[in-house]
Amino acid sequence: MSAASLEGSKAFVELVKRDLVLAFRTPGQTLNPVAFYLMVASLFPLGIAPEKELLSQLAGGIVWIGALLAVLLSLDSLFRSDQDDGSLDQLLLSPHPLPLLVLAKISAHWLTTGVALIVMAPLLALMLHLPTQAFPALMLSLLLGTPLMSLAGGIGAALTVRVQRGGILLTLLSLPLYIPVLIFGTGAVQTAVEGMSYSGHLLWMAALLMLGLCLAPLAIAASLRIVADG
């Protein structure tokens, strides 16, 4: 391994550490999306009907929609605080490849948001009477889907980082990219509820995740540079 790539991986680890430390120092902010997730999911039984049969049909979709909205809510802060305190400019000026640093930020975002959503998912699924045989499908689909949503949403977050009150715009930009993820995610859970093999949906999501891992950091890095120039 050459010295440059060694330094790059070191910078990656340091940036992930920094973002995790920042997240743990403001637990209130970090846990906001999770609290939101709980609230959204508990609105469905109140809003539709608290009957067990109906809820067990809808549970997979509700948990997935809740996760999607929670990720969407958390995206706005992905680059915003770095932009406000100037550390985003330092990242842009750093000698390390920007896509790598972007991937570090996305990883930290997933570790603080996505993982928390995955951990909460079985609890919500239990409250919504999801049939037991669908639990593995729900967990696996969220495990593949949440990093994908962090990556795809990062593009929107980068493009809107200098836009005042860009929250709604960010939602509009990210939603088209999230819909396929949602379709495959709930598809996997639904086929598992029906007792069929759900590996096809998961393989699709894994393929999309690979695509996102390769291309999204490049797109996010390019977007950050473009927006910084303006």
Next chain:
Amino acid sequence: MNWTFFHKLGSPKWFYEISGKWLPWLAILAALLMASGLIWGLMFTPPDYLQGNSYRIIFLHVPTAFLAQAIYVMMACAGVVTLVWKMKLADMALKCCAPIGASFCLLALVTGAIWGKPTWGTWWVWDARLTSMLILLFLYMGVIALRGAIRNTNTAAKACAILTLVGVINIPIIKFSVQWWNTLHQGATLKLTEKPSMAPEMLWPLLISIAAFYLFFTVVLILRLRTEILDRERRTKWVHKIVAAGAGN
């Protein structure tokens, strides 16, 4: 090969002059084709043996749906040109295409819904093709909204180019959704490689109206582009001349 035409194409002034000469001819041709295709299709083609007269909306639905996708692909190409060669005209085209594409996308969805009611018995189904067309509409809206949110023209140009390129992933999904998921919407009737599965007396008016809608799009795009060119080049001498001549009339 002589590449001067390619560089010329990037000059707003040259495009403004040449498009002014093309415009009347294109408009006449578009009107002629539109009239003949639609009148032939709506009045003289025999009714379908299964759907009766309701299938006639195909002469609006198919061209608008074609264009909704083709315009997005064209925007993506313009996005690549904007990012790689930094041609101003490409970005103007990207900007002007977005509202036209969004309108065609909406038209395709609406005509599809009107067709769906008598044929499928419902205005809307969450079928793969319909859903992915709806996503396409969201993509168009996203590009338009992002353009509106960024003040600086150059930044907005590049940001919109990137967003358009990211959204291109949806185009193959729309194209193949019907084959992959095999849902309610029928597969392609027109294929380049095979003989079309359509009677010639229905096929010809359909092909004519597709050509007519493409020409109509070109005319609208040129009209929008010319306004955009005048707006962005308003500090140049040649625009001042045109404006002065226009004010003198």
